[in-house]
Amino acid sequence: MARPPLRISASDQKRIEQAISEVEENGGMIRRSFESYYDDDFDVSWEVDAAVDAFSIFSSKWTIEILATLYIAGDRRFNEMRALLRGISSRTLSDKLTTCVQNGLVDRVVEDGPPIRVIYRLTGHGREAGRLLSPLVAYMKLHQGHVVGPK
Amino acid sequence: MARPPLRISASDQKRIEQAISEVEENGGMIRRSFESYYDDDFDVSWEVDAAVDAFSIFSSKWTIEILATLYIAGDRRFNEMRALLRGISSRTLSDKLTTCVQNGLVDRVVEDGPPIRVIYRLTGHGREAGRLLSPLVAYMKLHQGHVVGPK
DNA sequence: AGCAGGTGCATTTTATACACTAAATGCCGC
DNA sequence: GCGGCATTTAGTGTATAAAATGCACCTGCT
Numbered sequence: 001m002a003r004p005p006l007r008i009s010a011s012d013q014k015r016i017e018q019a020i021s022e023v024e025e026n027g028g029m030i031r032r033s034f035e036s037y038y039d040d041d042f043d044v045s046w047e048v049d050a051a052v053d054a055f056s057i058f059s060s061k062w063t064i065e066i067l068a069t070l071y072i073a074g075d076r077r078f079n080e081m082r083a084l085l086r087g088i089s090s091r092t093l094s095d096k097l098t099t100c101v102q103n104g105l106v107d108r109v110v111e112d113g114p115p116i117r118v119i120y121r122l123t124g125h126g127r128e129a130g131r132l133l134s135p136l137v138a139y140m141k142l143h144q145g146h147v148v149g150p151k
Numbered sequence: 152m153a154r155p156p157l158r159i160s161a162s163d164q165k166r167i168e169q170a171i172s173e174v175e176e177n178g179g180m181i182r183r184s185f186e187s188y189y190d191d192d193f194d195v196s197w198e199v200d201a202a203v204d205a206f207s208i209f210s211s212k213w214t215i216e217i218l219a220t221l222y223i224a225g226d227r228r229f230n231e232m233r234a235l236l237r238g239i240s241s242r243t244l245s246d247k248l249t250t251c252v253q254n255g256l257v258d259r260v261v262e263d264g265p266p267i268r269v270i271y272r273l274t275g276h277g278r279e280a281g282r283l284l285s286p287l288v289a290y291m292k293l294h295q296g297h298v299v300g301p302k
Numbered sequence: 303a304g305c306a307g308g309t310g311c312a313t314t315t316t317a318t319a320c321a322c323t324a325a326a327t328g329c330c331g332c
Numbered sequence: 333g334c335g336g337c338a339t340t341t342a343g344t345g346t347a348t349a350a351a352a353t354g355c356a357c358c359t360g361c362t
Contacts, residue, residue, distance in 0.1 A: 054291035102299040136283040140205035148253040
């Protein structure tokens with residue numbers, strides 16, 4: 001059940017930390033680009049609003065995980081995803097994949113057989129989101145202890 | 152209720168897209184650093200597991216939004232956050248802030264008054280997560296239409 | 303009275319467990 | 333070379349549990 005502790009070679013860790021520190025500057029740059037809006041409080045609230053809106057697709061269980069899975073593991077079939085995302089119910093996976101498809105993050109590709117197989121694949125938009133997510137995954141993997149309390 | 156459409160100057164947009172494209176390469180770099188694990192299927196499943204684990208703190212409603220809010224808007228008090236995150240109930244905000252504090256993403260700073268005020272502030276860890284999140288916010292803001300269906 | 307920072311609790315929304323389906327394929331004996 | 337049975341694939345249906353919401357309420361301060 002428990003995963004063995006993360007072991008990353010010193011050189012890999014260095015590369016990951018280098019990548020993260022570069023993102024750090026990019027993040028700062030993006031934040032600075034927002035600062036033109038910082039003149040009064042209304043603009044801050046507008047920015048937060050826009051961010052909440054941008055994240056609305058991610059702020060439910062499994063959406064981020066599905067994206068990360070397809071980004072890490074490449075195209076996968078329904079039951080493969082279910083096995084990778086241990087613990088997800090087929091009901092929930094089905095629902096979440098549908099909303100990912102509806103929101104243009106994932107394509108549902110039917111490969112005509114026989115046997116007919118259905119492959120889930122990131123769209124360009126989804127792959128971009130996965131890419132932008134990956135430094136955060138790397139950082140959390142390196143620096144997060146385990147999660148406390150109810151989430 | 153509805154936010155006015157996003158208006159970003161051409162130069163700001165260019166800077167944001169530049170930043171995103173740099174992250175894109177960093178993301179690729181991080182992904183390549185994972186590829187040492189790609190030898191067999193077990194390792195892919197191990198990676199996905201680790202990513203799911205890393206995201207577990209974010210895969211509930213409002214956690215990401217709280218982080219993004221504190222990152223964008225800086226230190227804020229309880230009722231200020233509630234106003235910024237329109238729609239969150241005080242019950243939920245209270246619970247989520249508690250788990251963010253427990254997980255070392257946010258500090259609860261009591262400023263002794265009178266009047267006593269409580270300020271929520273990103274920890275180093277939380278600020279880093281916010282930074283790494285910000286390119287994704289920027290990308291989603293630029294490229295996402297609005298969200299379809301139940302989330 | 304009014305604000306600040308929350309709790310308590312009933313209701314609604316989301317996610318889970320788990321049984322089940324339908325079409326296709328594989329293998330076994332005969 | 334065919335019937336029967338199990339298995340795989342991609343999901344649905346439905347009851348229950350967990351998470352989020354609405355709204356009333358509380359204490360301490362001015």
